[in-house]
Amino acid sequence: MSPAGGGLLETAFTRQLGIEVPIICGAMYPCTNPELVAAVSEAGGIGIIQPISLTYVYRHEFHAGVRRIRGLTSKPIGMNVLIEKSSKSYHEKMTRWLDIALEEGVRFIITSLGKPDWVVKRVHAAGGLVYHDVTERKWAEKGIDAGVDGLIAVNNRAGGHAGTLSAQELYAALAGYKLPLVCAGGIGSEPDFVAALRMGYAGVQMGTRFIATRVSALGALTDADTLRDQARAVRAKALAETVSNVADKFAKRRHMMRRVDEQAQSGWILIDLGDVVVHLFSPAQRKHYNLEALWKEAKVLLRVQ
Numbered sequence: 086m087s088p089a090g091g092g093l094l095e096t097a098f099t100r101q102l103g104i105e106v107p108i109i110c111g112a113m114y115p116c117t118n119p120e121l122v123a124a125v126s127e128a129g130g131i132g133i134i135q136p137i138s139l140t141y142v143y144r145h146e147f148h149a150g151v152r153r154i155r156g157l158t159s160k161p162i163g164m165n166v167l168i169e170k171s172s173k174s175y176h177e178k179m180t181r182w183l184d185i186a187l188e189e190g191v192r193f194i195i196t197s198l199g200k201p202d203w204v205v206k207r208v209h210a211a212g213g214l215v216y217h218d219v220t221e222r223k224w225a226e227k228g229i230d231a232g233v234d235g236l237i238a239v240n241n242r243a244g245g246h247a248g249t250l251s252a253q254e255l256y257a258a259l260a261g262y263k264l265p266l267v268c269a270g271g272i273g274s275e276p277d278f279v280a281a282l283r284m285g286y287a288g289v290q291m292g293t294r295f296i297a298t299r300v301s302a303l304g305a306l307t308d309a310d311t312l313r314d315q316a317r318a319v320r321a322k323a324l325a326e327t328v329s330n331v332a333d334k335f336a337k338r339r340h341m342m343r344r345v346d347e348q349a350q351s352g353w354i355l356i357d358l359g360d361v362v363v364h365l366f367s368p369a370q371r372k373h374y375n376l377e378a379l380w381k382e383a384k385v386l387l388r389v390q
Contacts, residue, residue: 093279097265098235098287101214102161102193105129107288108278109237109267110295112165112195113245115142118302119150121295123157133195134164136182143302147182151189164191168199187211195237197246202231216267220248222258235265237290242271244293256284 098107110117110125112135119139122132132154139150154162164186170176183194183204194208197218205215209232216235217228225236238259239245240252248255252268259266265287272278272289281289295301 093282096282096287098267101234101265102131104131104161107267107282109133109163109195109288109290111245111269111290111292112138113292113296114138116292116296116301118143119145119154120157121298121301122162123154124298124300125295126160126162127158129160131161131163131193133193134162134186134191136164136166136179148185148189151186151191155189161193162191163193163195165195165197166201166204168196168201168204170199183207187213196228196233197237200227200231201233205232216265218246218269219259220246220255221250225259225262229262229264233264235267235287236262237267237269238286240268240270243269252281252286253284256286260285 094106096107099105104126106129108125108130110121110130110132112133114135115138117133117135117138122134125132134151134154136147139145140147143150145153164183166179166183168179180203184207186194187207192208192211192213194204194213194215195218196204196215201215201217208215214234215232216237217224217231217233218237218239219225219228220239228236236259238252238255239248240255241247241249242252247270250258252271256266256268266285267288267290268281268284268286269290272281272291273294278289
């Protein structure tokens with residue numbers, strides 16, 4: 086369905102997807118809950134499933150979680166597919182989740198962190214569309230070579246894996262490819278949204294701004310002290326969990342752990358085994374990282390220092 090009256094809201098992106106408003110609610114770990122995905126799509130934009138959030142954070146079996154979202158809206162929804170292949174088991178799981186999403190009628194996929202050729206092949210065979218996260222031309226060209234239908238231009242104001250270029254610089258770098266471009270980063274108000282569309286972008290992707298909505302699982306954390314305490318609690322749990330797991334792992338291999346240093350500023354745990362230094366980043370630490378990032382953004386939203 087095209088937006089009534091056309092104008093700025095009718096773009097190549099809305100026409101491709103059949104949505105009313107060129108706004109994506111970006112996939113966020115751990116903030117993307119099923120209700121948020123459905124609410125954005127029902128309002129005329131498109132919500133994106135973050136599969137790790139759906140299964141690990143909100144404890145839905147993936148198929149059941151997609152069906153729950155489907156039960157809340159009949160409008161288009163999307164899914165984020167992380168396509169790096171460093172872990173065979175992770176890749177197999179992501180492939181299985183993609184196939185389930187396609188079976189359930191999901192026809193918009195956003196890929197990131199890798200070459201999207203295998204995703205494009207599957208999604209195009211099902212009549213769907215693939216947009217690829219990019220921060221500069223070389224990543225755009227990898228996506229274009231794989232046959233993607235559009236690009237998510239992640240600029241230097243993005244809250245996740247931010248690029249180094251401004252929205253204007255990135256648009257200038259990518260516009261020549263003649264694919265729909267979605268501006269990701271720095272969109273938190275109506276003027277920001279309008280400015281991106283007038284710049285030439287076919288849509289915007291927003292994340293942090295949606296966290297503050299009532300339908301977000303974290304939207305209830307409107308008190309600054311509560312939000313800060315939550316972030317600290319997750320940090321403490323992550324550190325304890327990681328140290329315990331590492332101790333067990335290396336004890337079984339008969340290595341001696343000589344020192345465990347908590348890297349307070351970065352959230353990493355450094356395990357020093359003499360000649361080998363191993364950096365570990367557990368799922369719980371990822372949750373900690375996102376909550377810490379959320380706190381920084383929330384200080385602006387909540388107007389606290």
